[in-house]
Amino acid sequence: MTETTPADDGVAAADAMILRFVGTDQNGVALQELRAAHVAEVLQGLVGLTSDFEKAGVFHEDGPSGSEVLVRPPREGSFIIEVVRMATDNWDAAKIAAATAEAAVVGVPSLSSILWWATKSTRAQVKDVTYLDNGNVKINWQDDTVDEVPAAAWNELKTRKTRRKKQLRQIMAPLSDTRVTEVDVANPSAPDHYEATDKNAQTTASPQSFVLRRSDYDAVRPEDEVQQSSEIFSAEAQMAAINFDDPTKWRVKTRNRTRNVAVEDSAFLGRVAHGLAIRRTDIFWLRIREDKTVTNGRTQTHWTVEKVETYRRAAGDNESQEANPTSD
Known part of the structure; x- marks a missing residue:
């Protein structure tokens, strides 16, 4: 999904992510509303998470690309939040990367990739890492899965863990509502290329669609201060x-x-x-x-x-x- 806003030729939609909050109300009807406070937390968490990885230079090989996170109107029939990361600097390169099918693999991850790695780091400990010739880092998790991430993303994943837990807790805040059972995360502009490249391990940049459940929410419970x-x-x-x-x-x-x-x-x-x-x-x-x-x-x-x-x-x-x- 690569767009140029008519009002500003220096801004491009680098990628988007859809969060679909799944659940039913007390009458068994599909959930069509969320608590306003929870929605506010979701957006605050997304902005904070994106900002940290942006500052780490994850979205552009030459450094920060001046990203801004926007939100699109919810859709009817279910509660869906669609956020768009707008590249305000280096936007020509951002458009080229976003249009490339293997963008996430060559080092320009999507918002959904960032969210996947961030939540994965709270569910599994790192067993070991390998620095690859292509500049990426292969992470071997203790649950016997493998992810390949840009070096800048790995450096960011190693730091600010308490802050990141707070951001993820905000993003998944609706899961504290008993009516909400899961959050479906999807990148609308990319296919799911989470494929097994080894019979004993799954290796990819990240899945482009995945589900977050209450166990994921519990995993980012902040440590007592x-x-x-x-x-x-x-x-x-x-x-x-x-x-x-x-x-x-x-x-x-x-x-x-x-x-x-x-x-x-x-x-x-x-x-x-x-x-x-x-x-x-x-x-x-x-x-x-x-x-x-x-x-x-x-x-x-x-x-x-x-x-x-x-x-x-x-x-x-x-x-x-x-x-x-x-x-x-």
């Missing part, structure tokens, strides 16, 4: 709950809050085991370690009493040590 930190501070507290059998299940009440704590002060625990009487009104000066874990924006905090530094039996005696604490 975890941040951990610790802070040690001292505070006055009363023992709100004591567990003589399990020192990890105590509760302390400070001036501002009541928290579950683990007590690690073995000397203090020994005194408790030997009969130290503790009343709810007794006040302790505690050295506390606060361990904080933030997972995908959600915070969990755990307190550990490292040392019971002082202890007095009267509450409300105006002898607070929080302004000027002392230690044994």
Whole structure:
């Protein structure tokens, strides 16, 4: 599919890709609508994925060709998104490559090829790679399949893996909707030349049509973003709950809050085991370690009493040590 837009002779449609979202509604009728938020994610993911491979020089041997991704109106009768990559620079070469039947093989892959390699890299680990005389790279996957890709594409596949997972997650966002069962991906301008060239392995640039399912969507689940930190501070507290059998299940009440704590002060625990009487009104000066874990924006905090530094039996005696604490 090679077109020149009438409004601008310096722009050519280099290739196109069709995404057909397959599913049924609650009445068993073929799905004809998607959630607007999901459609927005699909387009954002496609633009991001195309941009990264464009910057890597995948679409033109001489470097970036200034691609722009456009979207065509959905068709009636099913939910289809057709995107077009427009070459805004080096467009004469882009038109020649797009018109060549073996364009994907000689090093100018289509959008569907890029999507295939990107999703494949999340489903299978790389066993080994071979740098070929034609400048391409042969990837041997651990599922015993083989792909031949341009060197620039291989270099891009090796980097920005977290970012790419996010892009693929966006592209497949409609699969999070239980009504959607699969995404049919097709290059409307190229035949499917995913053919076996070896009886033990399938080798090609990529299939020009394939299906993405929920297992593919699950494969690009982002890894948890975890941040951990610790802070040690001292505070006055009363023992709100004591567990003589399990020192990890105590509760302390400070001036501002009541928290579950683990007590690690073995000397203090020994005194408790030997009969130290503790009343709810007794006040302790505690050295506390606060361990904080933030997972995908959600915070969990755990307190550990490292040392019971002082202890007095009267509450409300105006002898607070929080302004000027002392230690044994």
